[in-house]
Amino acid sequence: MPEDGALPARALEGAGERPLGFYLHVPYCATRCGYCDFNTYTASELRGAGGVLASRDNYAGQVAEEIRLARKVLGDDPRPVRTVFVGGGTPTMLAAGDLVRMLAAIRDEFGLADDAEVTTEANPESVDPAYLAELRAGGFNRISFGMQSARPHVLKVLDRNHTPGRPEACVAEARAAGFEHVNLDLIYGTPGESDDDWRASLDAAIGAGPDHVSAYALIVEEGTQLARRIRRGEVPMTDDDVHADRYLIADAAFEEAGFSWYEVSNWATSDAGRCLHNELYWRGADWWGAGPGAHSHVGGVRWWNVKHPGAYAAALGEGRSPGAGRELLSDEDRRVERILLELRLREGVELGLLKPAGRAAAERALADGLLDAEPYGAGRAVLTLRGRLLADAVVRDLVD
Ligand SMILES: C[S@@+](CC[C@H](N)C(=O)[O-])C[C@H]1O[C@@H](n2cnc3c(N)ncnc32)[C@H](O)[C@@H]1O
Ligand code: SF4
Numbered sequence: 092m093p094e095d096g097a098l099p100a101r102a103l104e105g106a107g108e109r110p111l112g113f114y115l116h117v118p119y120c121a122t123r124c125g126y127c128d129f130n131t132y133t134a135s136e137l138r139g140a141g142g143v144l145a146s147r148d149n150y151a152g153q154v155a156e157e158i159r160l161a162r163k164v165l166g167d168d169p170r171p172v173r174t175v176f177v178g179g180g181t182p183t184m185l186a187a188g189d190l191v192r193m194l195a196a197i198r199d200e201f202g203l204a205d206d207a208e209v210t211t212e213a214n215p216e217s218v219d220p221a222y223l224a225e226l227r228a229g230g231f232n233r234i235s236f237g238m239q240s241a242r243p244h245v246l247k248v249l250d251r252n253h254t255p256g257r258p259e260a261c262v263a264e265a266r267a268a269g270f271e272h273v274n275l276d277l278i279y280g281t282p283g284e285s286d287d288d289w290r291a292s293l294d295a296a297i298g299a300g301p302d303h304v305s306a307y308a309l310i311v312e313e314g315t316q317l318a319r320r321i322r323r324g325e326v327p328m329t330d331d332d333v334h335a336d337r338y339l340i341a342d343a344a345f346e347e348a349g350f351s352w353y354e355v356s357n358w359a360t361s362d363a364g365r366c367l368h369n370e371l372y373w374r375g376a377d378w379w380g381a382g383p384g385a386h387s388h389v390g391g392v393r394w395w396n397v398k399h400p401g402a403y404a405a406a407l408g409e410g411r412s413p414g415a416g417r418e419l420l421s422d423e424d425r426r427v428e429r430i431l432l433e434l435r436l437r438e439g440v441e442l443g444l445l446k447p448a449g450r451a452a453a454e455r456a457l458a459d460g461l462l463d464a465e466p467y468g469a470g471r472a473v474l475t476l477r478g479r480l481l482a483d484a485v486v487r488d489l490v491d
Contacts, residue, residue: 096412102390116382125316139401151189191229241295439473452488
């Protein structure tokens with residue numbers, strides 16, 4: 092990774108035809124949830140090498156600095172930014188004014204498309220109506236709340252402290268503040284969660300009136316508190332069959348409530364409610380990820396920033412790119428990635444991308460009812476409901 096972050100010329104070839112998005116990472120949380128291994132810290136001040144101080148209070152300024160660096164690296168790239176997604180960590184640990192300032196830096200340097208989608212993630216306990224109003228006035232139009240579950244005993248296993256009903260109330264507050272799009276994140280398959288607990292969480296989420304929901308199977312990440320508790324036998328391991336049952340319960344509940352799946356773990360009430368930013372990732376578009384540990388991709392070049400906020404602050408303070416490493420994707424890498432990501436979408440993936448072994452695997456998946464016959468006839472591999480349950484296995488066979 093060169094010190095100035097310069098990209099090889101080929102990365103910008105044909106850029107005008109691809110949308111450009113920004114991901115802004117906020118690496119701060121009030122407490123660390125036991126299942127989470129995201130790059131996030133609970134201290135508000137962190138020291139990097141050489142004693143450089145990274146503090147929550149000056150974080151927005153550092154991200155703005157990286158956005159100015161992005162402008163230099165992308166040169167006279169004329170594209171206005173189509174999507175901005177502030178994620179974390181917990182972005183709402185920062186003052187609303189800080190999130191607005193980071194967005195303003197993108198607007199100043201690149202310009203925002205008229206219909207730009209501007210999302211922030213939020214923890215339900217860290218926002219109130221005044222905070223939401225400030226974000227809305229500053230240009231945010233989509234918000235994503237981490238709800239996870241409506242059941243206190245499930246939240247307890249996840250180490251989440253939510254006032255009962257708070258995530259649902261957040262949806263109403265966000266709507267009142269003028270947010271057009273509101274998402275709730277749910278997790279299923281937590282040890283101790285029953286089918287009825289999950290149904291109660293789904294009912295609560297749907298009843299709150301979001302236009303988008305994400306539901307993820309709980310992943311036990313190595314090195315987390317949850318993984319240690321499972322190893323010590325304090326909580327049972329998650330179970331794949333239970334995950335499959337919960338997925339079916341979720342899909343039925345969402346479809347009945349007027350949501351349609353558009354990616355294996357994501358449902359929306361209309362096409363306008365889909366998360367365009369995530370679609371940029373899934374369709375291999377260009378995005379710049381700013382912040383410690385953030386990943387970027389522009390025209391087949393992928394790079395990632397130093398992970399620690401102190402090292403990140405130090406690099407930008409010295410006028411260097413915070414990039415830690417990068418890789419140039421080969422045509423074969425990009426073919427495999429397209430299959431991996433596009434197969435998870437409702438539109439599926441072109442059969443023309445498959446090699447003979449992958450094509451034979453697709454025929455078998457079709458015969459097994461994992462791929463939908465109608466789009467298959469029109470040249471696309473699209474997962475059936477049963478195929479979505481086995482998406483990872485189907486993908487593994489199709490990339491051959
Ligand atoms: C950055 S968090 C969302 C914002 C905020 N930090 C919060 O948790 O409320 C992104 C989402 O990732 C999901 N997530 C994180 N770790 C997970 C894991 N181990 N298994 C499944 N989902 C996970 C959670 O649903 C979480 O809402
Ligand atoms: S799930 Fe969200 S709030 Fe919990 S530690 Fe991870 S990023 Fe922070």
